[in-house]
Amino acid sequence: MCGITGWIDWNSDLTKESDNLERMTDTLAPRGPDAAGTWISAHCALGHRRLSVMDPENGAQPMIRYTGDDKYVVVYNGELYNAPELKRELESRGRTFTTTCDTEVLLVAFMEWGRACVERFNGIFAFAIWDVTAQELFLARDRLGVKPLFFYRKDGLFIFGSEPKCILEHSAVKAEVGAEGLAEIFIIGPARTPGHGVYNNMSELRPGQCMVVNHAGVKTITYWQLRSQTHEHTVEETAEHVRELLKDTVERQLISDVPVCTLLSGGLDSSALTTIAVEYYKETGQGNVHTYSVDYRDNDKHFKAHAFQPNSDAPWIERMTSHLGTVHHPIQFDTPELVATLYNATLARDLPGMADVDASLLLFCHEIKKGATVAISGEAADEIFGGYPWFHRDEALNADTFPWSLATAMRADLLSPDIAAWIKPEEYIGDRYADAVAEVPHLDGEDEQRRRMRRMSYLNITRFMPTLLDRKDRMSMAAGLEVRVPFCDHRLVEYVFNIPWEIKTAGDREKGILRKALQGVLPDDVLWRKKSPYPKTHNPNYLTAVRGLLLDVLNDPSSPLLPLINVKKVRELAEADSASSNIPWFGQLMSGPQLFAYLYQVNVWLKEYKVSIG
Structure with missing residues (x-):
């Protein structure tokens, strides 16, 4: 697994933007603590942080491969679980390999089958491939959306990354949130709407989608979705x-x-x-x-x-x-x-x-x-x-x-x-x-x-x-x-x-x-055991601690959360003797401690990311 980022700008010479690319890539260091790499050309910049899982010695990215005079560059986050089968099929079609990593299999599959390669993949992935000859960027995300892929579009810029933080690091991007973004935070909650990136001008490529970026514009294609069919088995x-x-x-x-x-x-x-x-x-x-x-x-x-x-x-x-x-x-x-x-x-x-x-x-x-x-x-x-x-x-x-x-x-x-x-x-x-x-x-x-x-x-x-x-x-x-x-x-x-x-x-x-x-x-x-979800803490000390965190936020006039909430009602909940009981929040009843911790996190986010509302 890794972290990927990069951008397309048809109106600038990106070879002068290496510092920007390095900063964006560095934000993803936790995703890829083992290695880093960048590749930059006039109109396309690509960054990668690597967590070595397959062929640690030879799987460095961005990875470059050639077919005749055509040149392709890939940054990839994920795993192809059918890489061995794909590799055998590609070799039978005359393709050769220099590594044992699935990154090369993915890139060569694209070189062989073009955009249709994603239909052959069994795995979890988010990747971007730059076709140097065609001056075209191809991006794709796995069918269920296990691996994330965000993108930002504004004023001719197209920026992408594994996480919002690398996009926000670009010098042209501001952390701005409008009405829809706030609705995602306070009403939809953690269950974000598919494709919604919360920040203004930022979206997330939906599961089962791929995207083409070239001089003609940006085109999104759905290559997979759930389909209904008759079940024939006993x-x-x-x-x-x-x-x-x-x-x-x-x-x-x-x-x-x-x-x-x-x-x-x-x-x-x-x-x-x-x-x-x-x-x-x-x-x-x-x-x-x-x-x-x-x-x-x-x-x-x-x-x-x-x-x-x-x-x-x-x-x-x-x-x-x-x-x-x-x-x-x-x-x-x-x-x-x-x-x-x-x-x-x-x-x-x-x-x-x-x-x-x-x-x-x-x-x-x-x-x-x-x-x-x-x-x-x-x-x-x-x-x-x-x-x-x-x-x-x-x-x-x-x-x-x-x-x-x-x-x-x-x-x-x-x-x-x-x-x-x-x-x-x-x-x-x-x-x-x-x-x-x-x-x-x-x-x-x-x-x-x-x-x-x-x-x-x-x-x-x-x-x-x-x-x-x-x-x-x-x-x-x-x-x-x-x-x-x-x-x-x-x-x-x-x-x-x-x-x-x-x-x-x-x-x-x-x-x-x-x-x-x-x-x-x-x-x-x-x-036959009854379902039990990921464990939560039941210690009353947790309530005491997160209630204190939230009250600190409410008592600080500079807290960016305050203009967004009904401070009086939230304070009443936090100070109530019944604060440990369930409060209707995010659908089923959420406990008071969960609500208090969530609102504390909202304040952290607004403050640390210097989010502007509008």
């Missing part, structure tokens, strides 16, 4: 196919020239991936699998079960590590570390994020990095297989909005009246919901129940899942750790999307078809 056949796809996906993603580990919570998803990894390591003679888990000091004393987290992970982690014989690394954090890292987590995202969940993941990734460079994670299984409680609740299924946006009016009430009038919260979220629903590829002849469940699946895969993928990428790469997400293999997602709901819930259980697919793979008690 329950048994479906379970078998899911099992085969998952096994193939995990084994592909275990290939690396550097240490690989798995993240293990003792839940269905991470236990399945770890089990497949252990079996693969045994078959290939690679020794023991290292596993990592995260928790908080004294969490066992304060844990209280609820619908989204019915039980604690610790006993289940021990169950699986003992069962599999992995080398396990339990990581624990205390409240002061978690609170202090809220600041760095905001800088890692370039935006306010998921508060303590971001901060703990950032800390977790830094610890994992001490022993591994690549990790396997169970992200996205709940969106794909229907594991969240809102898949099973009528009030969420029948709501005319996103299931995580049921409390928009209450959230809007915490904004200043002027800001609320400007961004029009309910209208904004209504428009975004209508846009999303209009995209759903329904199948002719489906009854209302199946249409409703297909809609919910689509909203989760295309609107909520990117939130978690964005978080995982940004926090892991800030620590120089590559995290792979097997459940985001596009073949698996395409197949599961079209499994009818009554088969997805086989056995009358959430994620029933996945459980059935894993029968005989996992111990029965783990197989």
Whole structure:
């Protein structure tokens, strides 16, 4: 994994802009701590930071290759899991290779097949290829959007990068946010609208899209999207196919020239991936699998079960590590570390994020990095297989909005009246919901129940899942750790999307078809364990700490947050005895500590990025 950046300017000589390019590239150093490279010409500048995973000796970027007199330059962030097959096919067509890295495979594939190369890729990627002869830049992002790619357009400039920070470092770019950007921050929340970059003139290339930039302008092309089709398999056949796809996906993603580990919570998803990894390591003679888990000091004393987290992970982690014989690394954090890292987590995202969940993941990734460079994670299984409680609740299924946006009016009430009038919260979220629903590829002849469940699946895969993928990428790469997400293999997602709901819930259980697919793979008690999400802190000291952070913000007249919120109402919430209870924020009820930490992060963002509103 790496970080990429660069820009096109047809009206300037960019060879005089090397300092600008160096600064932009340097902002991505955490994503690529192993090496840096730049390439610059009259109208195209490219920068790259490298995290060495495949062929560390020979995979330097920007990478240059020739076909006759034609010259191509690539900067690439990602992994191609079918690189060996692609390489064999390209060699059969007369292409030659000088490295064993997938960067060269990707570039040669473009040289052979042009823009259509992306349709052949199985992997996670964001890349840019400059065709020197054609004076054309080609950019692409993977089908599910695991790897980020932002771009900025204004006054003839086209600037791109893995993260907003490298674009904001360009001397021509200012950190400005308008009404839509504020609506994304306060109303949509961490679940940003696909393609929206929050900052003015900044967008994000959507998953499954590619882009061409040349003298004629900028053209965006959708090369992949979810499609509906009739599911022909029986329950048994479906379970078998899911099992085969998952096994193939995990084994592909275990290939690396550097240490690989798995993240293990003792839940269905991470236990399945770890089990497949252990079996693969045994078959290939690679020794023991290292596993990592995260928790908080004294969490066992304060844990209280609820619908989204019915039980604690610790006993289940021990169950699986003992069962599999992995080398396990339990990581624990205390409240002061978690609170202090809220600041760095905001800088890692370039935006306010998921508060303590971001901060703990950032800390977790830094610890994992001490022993591994690549990790396997169970992200996205709940969106794909229907594991969240809102898949099973009528009030969420029948709501005319996103299931995580049921409390928009209450959230809007915490904004200043002027800001609320400007961004029009309910209208904004209504428009975004209508846009999303209009995209759903329904199948002719489906009854209302199946249409409703297909809609919910689509909203989760295309609107909520990117939130978690964005978080995982940004926090892991800030620590120089590559995290792979097997459940985001596009073949698996395409197949599961079209499994009818009554088969997805086989056995009358959430994620029933996945459980059935894993029968005989996992111990029965783990197989039927209720879903438990990424762990959160339950320590009341966290509430005390983040309440203090927010009150400090509210008590400082210079805080940039104050003009945007209803200070009186927010202060009442922060000072209330019931501050530890749930507050309607971001759809389902968010705890008071989460809200206070989020608003603190908003203030950090506004202040550190010197964001101007307008």
